[in-house]
Amino acid sequence: MLKIGDKTFRSRLLLGTGKYPNFQVQKEAVAVSDTEILTFAVRRMNIFDPNEPNLLEELDLQKYTLLPNTAGAKTAEEAVRIAHLAKASGLCDMIKVEIIGCEKTLLPDPFETLKASKQLVNEGFTVLTYTSDDVVLAKRLEEAGVHAVMPAASPIGSGQGVVNPLYLQFIIEQAEIPVIVDAGIGAPSDAAYAMEFGADGILLNTAVSGAKDPAKMAEAMKLAVESGRLGYEAGRIAKKTYATKSSPEAAMME
Amino acid sequence: MNIRVNGQTLHFSKEKMTIIDLLSSYQLQEKIAVVERNKEIISKEAYRRTELKDGDMIEIVHFVGGG
Numbered sequence: 001m002l003k004i005g006d007k008t009f010r011s012r013l014l015l016g017t018g019k020y021p022n023f024q025v026q027k028e029a030v031a032v033s034d035t036e037i038l039t040f041a042v043r044r045m046n047i048f049d050p051n052e053p054n055l056l057e058e059l060d061l062q063k064y065t066l067l068p069n070t071a072g073a074k075t076a077e078e079a080v081r082i083a084h085l086a087k088a089s090g091l092c093d094m095i096k097v098e099i100i101g102c103e104k105t106l107l108p109d110p111f112e113t114l115k116a117s118k119q120l121v122n123e124g125f126t127v128l129t130y131t132s133d134d135v136v137l138a139k140r141l142e143e144a145g146v147h148a149v150m151p152a153a154s155p156i157g158s159g160q161g162v163v164n165p166l167y168l169q170f171i172i173e174q175a176e177i178p179v180i181v182d183a184g185i186g187a188p189s190d191a192a193y194a195m196e197f198g199a200d201g202i203l204l205n206t207a208v209s210g211a212k213d214p215a216k217m218a219e220a221m222k223l224a225v226e227s228g229r230l231g232y233e234a235g236r237i238a239k240k241t242y243a244t245k246s247s248p249e250a251a252m253m254e
Numbered sequence: 255m256n257i258r259v260n261g262q263t264l265h266f267s268k269e270k271m272t273i274i275d276l277l278s279s280y281q282l283q284e285k286i287a288v289v290e291r292n293k294e295i296i297s298k299e300a301y302r303r304t305e306l307k308d309g310d311m312i313e314i315v316h317f318v319g320g321g
Contacts, residue, residue: 016321041320
């Protein structure tokens with residue numbers, strides 16, 4: 001079970017809700033993924049079109065935990081404002097702190113990220129922080145009291161998979177809070193790989209929403225996350241340079 | 255009075271108006287939304303008693319798809 005703050009989840013796959021080709025496909029993908037945590041962004045409502053379809057209004061909120069993000073924020077102050085707006089909906093007390101410091105790579109601003117995370121922890125939010133693969137920053141975030149750190153596997157939406165497994169493993173080893181690999185996942189094998197080396201969960205969006213068949217990819221990701229987790233729990237064999245026979249040497253016929 | 259709503263200046267002929275009047279005039283009263291007035295969040299319980307003033311900056315936000 002994945003425990004974040006005071007909540008416990010059966011599924012270790014967190015799903016983003018952006019950029020689906022249409023509403024129907026999105027609903028299917030969400031259902032098939034078996035996720036329990038869905039991320040959202042906070043934006044202005046189109047007041048002139050109140051009947052625009054909105055996923056949230058069709059969701060069984062008993063079944064899903066909402067994880068609003070602070071995407072769009074460039075400073076701690078902006079992120080905190082978005083977090084307050086999200087909480088005022090009365091639907092959630094979780095927040096994904098995401099403060100972009102570089103438009104090209106969408107890597108986070110570490111200083112603003114730490115500052116906002118600290119403040120939101122102090123205000124009683126359940127804080128999940130999007131971070132880079134910076135090992136020391138992940139430690140500082142944990143010391144600040146965040147409830148999960150979410151290092152990127154590679155740049156957001158890039159689909160490059162895990163580009164720095166070593167640093168992600170350092171983060172996982174040192175952490176006593178959940179480490180959720182967020183961003184950059186492209187293929188199911190990327191998700192399985194991160195889970196195999198001990199990630200507590202995977203957050204992805206584009207890998208599913210941008211796939212040719214999003215619902216099928218949602219299922220593939222669900223299985224990959226489960227498979228990777230089982231592999232981690234089972235404990236893989238150590239790597240060796242040379243071969244070792246699987247069949248016995250004894251009792252061979254002459 | 256003129257009120258800035260989600261970045262657009264809107265004109266209302268009414269002299270007195272509350273947040274709930276504003277939301278109702280766009281059929282938004284039942285929506286899952288959060289209202290901010292001059293950067294201060296207005297709780298749902300306060301919608302009926304919060305009167306708008308000329309020049310107020312209102313943000314009406316909701317959850318949209320995002321990662």
